[in-house]
Amino acid sequence: MAESIDRALAELRALRALRVRAEERRLEADDWPVVKAVLAELIDKAEPGQEVVIFDLAEEDGQSGEQVERSPDPQRPASRNRQH
DSSP, X not given: OHHHHHXXXXXXXXXXXXXXXXXXXXXXXXXXXXXXXXXXXXHHHHXXXXXXXHHHHHHHXXXXXXXXXXXOBTTBOOOOOOOO
16 A cells, blocks of 8 residues: 555656646656647547537538548547537
8 A cells, every 4th residue: 555655656746747847848758658648638538529519610611510520640540420
């Protein structure tokens, strides 16, 4: 249990240090995987809702929903199917 607590505290300290480096605009090579993971998580949370909004706006503008495509993401193939 103490080892888990120590590991969690070390991770928290590392994330706080990363935030300081980001604020100072001096990210290190080892920081980029964390930045990428955080951005991927934020995109995954925002993307479904934004796709629905984009699809609905496109339909209001007279465009077919089939024309709406996800933003290019090297992690996932583009989808043209509405999931709404």
